Amino acid sequence: MFRYAEVLVDVANRRLDQSFHYLIPESLIIKKGMRVLVSLQNRKVQGLVVDVTDNLPEELEGCTLKPVLEIVDKDSLVPQELIELAHWLAQTTICSLAQSLHTVWPLFKGKIEVWIVLESSLADPDVLTLEWLDPEAFRGLKVLSRAREKAISFKVFLKRANIAESTLDKLISQGWVRKEFRFKAPKGSSLPGETPDLKQESNPRDCLDSGAKTYELTKEQAVAVGSVLTALKEGSPQTILLHGVTGSGKTEVYRELIARVLEQGGDAILLVPEISLTSQVAGFFEKHFGEKVIVLHSGLGQREKMKAWLDILAGKKKIVIGARSAVFAPLPNLRLIILDEEHDGAFKQDENPKYHARDVARKRMEHRKGVVLLGSATPSLEAYAAAQSGKIGLLTMTARIGKSMLPPVEIVDMRDELRQGNRSIFSSSLQEKLKDRLDKGEQTMLFLNRRGYSTFVVCRECGYVVSCPNCEIALTYHTQGQAMRCHYCDYQEQPPHTCPQCGSRYIRFFGQGTQRVEEELQGLFPEIPTLRLDFDTTRTKEAHHIILERFRRQEAAVLVGTQMMAKGLDFPNVTLVGVIAADQTLNMPDFRARERTFQLLTQVAGRAGRSDKPGEVVIQTYSPYDSAVVKAAHHDFQGFFWEEIRYRKERKYPPYTHIIRVLLLHEREDRVIKGAHDLGECLQQGMGDHEFGNNELDILGPAPAVLPRLRNQWRWQISVKGTQQDRLRTFLHQGVQRFFARPSSNGIILNIEVDPL
Numbered sequence: 001m002f003r004y005a006e007v008l009v010d011v012a013n014r015r016l017d018q019s020f021h022y023l024i025p026e027s028l029i030i031k032k033g034m035r036v037l038v039s040l041q042n043r044k045v046q047g048l049v050v051d052v053t054d055n056l057p058e059e060l061e062g063c064t065l066k067p068v069l070e071i072v073d074k075d076s077l078v079p080q081e082l083i084e085l086a087h088w089l090a091q092t093t094i095c096s097l098a099q100s101l102h103t104v105w106p107l108f109k110g111k112i113e114v115w116i117v118l119e120s121s122l123a124d125p126d127v128l129t130l131e132w133l134d135p136e137a138f139r140g141l142k143v144l145s146r147a148r149e150k151a152i153s154f155k156v157f158l159k160r161a162n163i164a165e166s167t168l169d170k171l172i173s174q175g176w177v178r179k180e181f182r183f184k185a186p187k188g189s190s191l192p193g194e195t196p197d198l199k200q201e202s203n204p205r206d207c208l209d210s211g212a213k214t215y216e217l218t219k220e221q222a223v224a225v226g227s228v229l230t231a232l233k234e235g236s237p238q239t240i241l242l243h244g245v246t247g248s249g250k251t252e253v254y255r256e257l258i259a260r261v262l263e264q265g266g267d268a269i270l271l272v273p274e275i276s277l278t279s280q281v282a283g284f285f286e287k288h289f290g291e292k293v294i295v296l297h298s299g300l301g302q303r304e305k306m307k308a309w310l311d312i313l314a315g316k317k318k319i320v321i322g323a324r325s326a327v328f329a330p331l332p333n334l335r336l337i338i339l340d341e342e343h344d345g346a347f348k349q350d351e352n353p354k355y356h357a358r359d360v361a362r363k364r365m366e367h368r369k370g371v372v373l374l375g376s377a378t379p380s381l382e383a384y385a386a387a388q389s390g391k392i393g394l395l396t397m398t399a400r401i402g403k404s405m406l407p408p409v410e411i412v413d414m415r416d417e418l419r420q421g422n423r424s425i426f427s428s429s430l431q432e433k434l435k436d437r438l439d440k441g442e443q444t445m446l447f448l449n450r451r452g453y454s455t456f457v458v459c460r461e462c463g464y465v466v467s468c469p470n471c472e473i474a475l476t477y478h479t480q481g482q483a484m485r486c487h488y489c490d491y492q493e494q495p496p497h498t499c500p501q502c503g504s505r506y507i508r509f510f511g512q513g514t515q516r517v518e519e520e521l522q523g524l525f526p527e528i529p530t531l532r533l534d535f536d537t538t539r540t541k542e543a544h545h546i547i548l549e550r551f552r553r554q555e556a557a558v559l560v561g562t563q564m565m566a567k568g569l570d571f572p573n574v575t576l577v578g579v580i581a582a583d584q585t586l587n588m589p590d591f592r593a594r595e596r597t598f599q600l601l602t603q604v605a606g607r608a609g610r611s612d613k614p615g616e617v618v619i620q621t622y623s624p625y626d627s628a629v630v631k632a633a634h635h636d637f638q639g640f641f642w643e644e645i646r647y648r649k650e651r652k653y654p655p656y657t658h659i660i661r662v663l664l665l666h667e668r669e670d671r672v673i674k675g676a677h678d679l680g681e682c683l684q685q686g687m688g689d690h691e692f693g694n695n696e697l698d699i700l701g702p703a704p705a706v707l708p709r710l711r712n713q714w715r716w717q718i719s720v721k722g723t724q725q726d727r728l729r730t731f732l733h734q735g736v737q738r739f740f741a742r743p744s745s746n747g748i749i750l751n752i753e754v755d756p757l
């Protein structure tokens with residue numbers, strides 16, 4: 001009886017699913033998840049065994065199949081669970097299985113090279129006296145023994161020795177030489193040696209420290225820990241949201257839970273939004289759990305990644321800490337996955353497969369009957385709504401640790417400042433408070449959310465923002481074409497010269513950089529040392545860490561930064577936080593703008609007064625009555641949630657509906673516009689076939705994307721919005737198929753995203 005392997009081959013075009021069936025020779029023991037070499041169009045390529053069967057699919061019956069050539073690794077490297085996960089991922093995110101496997105198992109990237117090595121017992125000149133060998137084989141051995149490192153790659157060998165492959169096979173079977181598989185990292189990925197070793201990477205003091213402090217848990221912390229442990233004991237898969245205000249000690253809850261899970265023989269994953277921004281967290285866990293922890297970050301070279309993967313697979317590591325891709329870590333006894341700062345957009349991958357770590361975590365724990373714990377001071381609307389409706393559990397921690405209190409927040413109306421003749425980007429209140437902290441030797445953080453691309457138009461006198469009459473979303477100004485556009489419906493208008501509301505001439509395009517803030521700060525207080533944390537100053541990961549460490553050591557009185565600064569930082573000497581312009585996130589062209597604003601303001605405000613010194617926050621804005629700003633100032637998550645959820649329901653936005661967005665890309669603008677309109681037509685045609693109820697489904701667009709041109713490509717988008725994700729997906733799929741039948745689809749790249757952020 002024959003057995004067959006379904007092998008997913010690693011070829012350049014990962015947009016296609018390239019899995020083929022091969023015959024398994026009797027000499028090879030092949031398991032799912034092994035890497036193998038197979039021949040494809042007369043080339044030898046690496047592949048991953050995704051299935052092993054006795055039966056061929058019908059269409060292949062009677063065909064002669066090529067055999068699997070070799071096994072690359074002794075054992076399977078990808079557990080069955082993860083292969084199934086990859087299938088699920090491909091399905092739910094609408095991408096190819098190859099792309100999805102590349103994500104689940106990133107080491108699949110890169111080439112395997114076959115090397116020919118002289119058996120060590122023969123690695124000396126004696127070989128040359130073996131004249132009784134046939135001349136061809138002799139020539140081969142001679143080449144090998146002369147080669148400086150006694151090995152050379154397969155191809156080079158055959159060429160240099162000028163011998164046939166069959167001769168080589170003979171040499172192998174007689175035990176003179178052997179084949180070795182070497183992993184060659186793809187170009188552009190860092191090579192081993194170039195990246196610092198894991199241990200050096202973190203602080204020297206991060207190594208296991210038996211005196212690592214564990215606090216006695218507060219009542220709220222203990223309740224949270226207890227509830228999660230109970231859920232784990234029940235053994236039915238669960239997701240639990242931990243809503244704990246800033247500084248309520250969520251990290252300590254994670255530590256205790258992980259310790260208990262480990263005691264019970266389980267493993268855990270802790271996901272953080274961006275590992276480079278959270279070395280603080282990684283250091284904390286390394287201090288407590290030492291060698292059992294492995295921190296995965298993008299700086300790891302291919303070889304280090306491979307080692308990490310093998311260590312995790314072999315059970316040498318019990319706790320994996322990393323950014324979203326760490327959710328795929330092959331821990332054998334995984335029981336708990338924690339997402340810290342659950343609301344963060346970084347948990348969603350924005351290239352294929354466009355997965356959200358939360359969904360993957362849930363899927364994995366469903367399989368293993370474990371717990372997904374979502375932690376945040378500002379939960380995403382989706383998570384909190386799910387908790388409210390009882391779909392997931394909810395735990396709350398309402399108080400900060402010890403005597404520290406949530407800081408009072410002052411909202412400063414920047415229109416008043418202008419009226420009073422203050423043209424500085426700092427309000428007089430913020431200036432006063434800054435001076436006070438400088439006198440006291442306390443520290444300040446100044447926050448500015450600057451995203452380079454979109455600018456909106458705001459009146460500095462009355463705060464009026466030009467927004468779309470159809471979508472209630474700020475229009476963005478484009479230097480190209482000098483028009484303001486809506487990214488949802490493509491509504492356009494010319495920017496006004498005077499404010500439509502109050503007639504002021506002070507209406508202008510908004511956009512200030514952190515650099516400008518720093519300069520103006522130095523103008524006001526020339527002698528004070530400042531630090532800046534933004535995209536420009538943190539090109540390298542080390543830079544980020546160094547800036548924060550310097551700030552922690554109080555080398556600077558003020559830290560000016562972007563939203564990088566909002567994430568989980570715990571600096572006891574920071575007693576003042578200033579938000580330069582809350583409006584910048586508020587007016588992003590996105591229905592989540594208000595949610596983001598609320599989250600950011602709450603998180604940033606949460607950096608102040610975390611120890612015994614009381615803190616204070618100043619929020620400067622042109623929209624002082626906007627409820628996202630007001631609610632954040634009152635630390636009123638509940639109030640914000642109920643208001644926002646009502647708005648989402650009315651406007652039919654997630655979580656009430658699902659959105660699938662299609663981005664169309666092409667080098668030529670006319671082609672992409674034509675394509676977008678044609679796709680729109682194809683989708684419209686489908687409306688009839690599906691018997692959609694009234695308002696069940698909306699097509700938004702076509703419209704230019706938020707970034708209308710990127711890497712030489714024009715980008716347009718169409719979104720479909722509906723209540724049922726499955727039906728939406730089928731609808732879109734059929735529309736896309738119809739579109740592919742049209743000539744206008746030629747050369748257009750489609751980028752499909754389910755529930756984009």
Ligand SMILES: Nc1ncnc2c1ncn2[C@@H]1O[C@H](COP(=O)(O)OP(=O)(O)OP(=O)(O)O)[C@@H](O)[C@H]1O
Pocket residue numbers: 215216217218221244245246247248249250251252376377401402567568569570606
């Ligand atoms: N039980 C405890 N007793 C004393 N101190 C504690 C306790 N738990 C935590 N802490 C301390 O309280 C501070 C705040 O905790 P932590 O940083 O975990 O808060 P958090 O909830 O993660 O806040 P954020 O959401 O703002 O990141 C830390 O300095 C931590 O060491």
Ligand SMILES: [Zn+2]
Pocket residue numbers: 459460461462463464499500501502503504
């Ligand atoms: Zn105005």
Ligand SMILES: [Zn+2]
Pocket residue numbers: 468469470471472486487488489490491
């Ligand atoms: Zn619009």
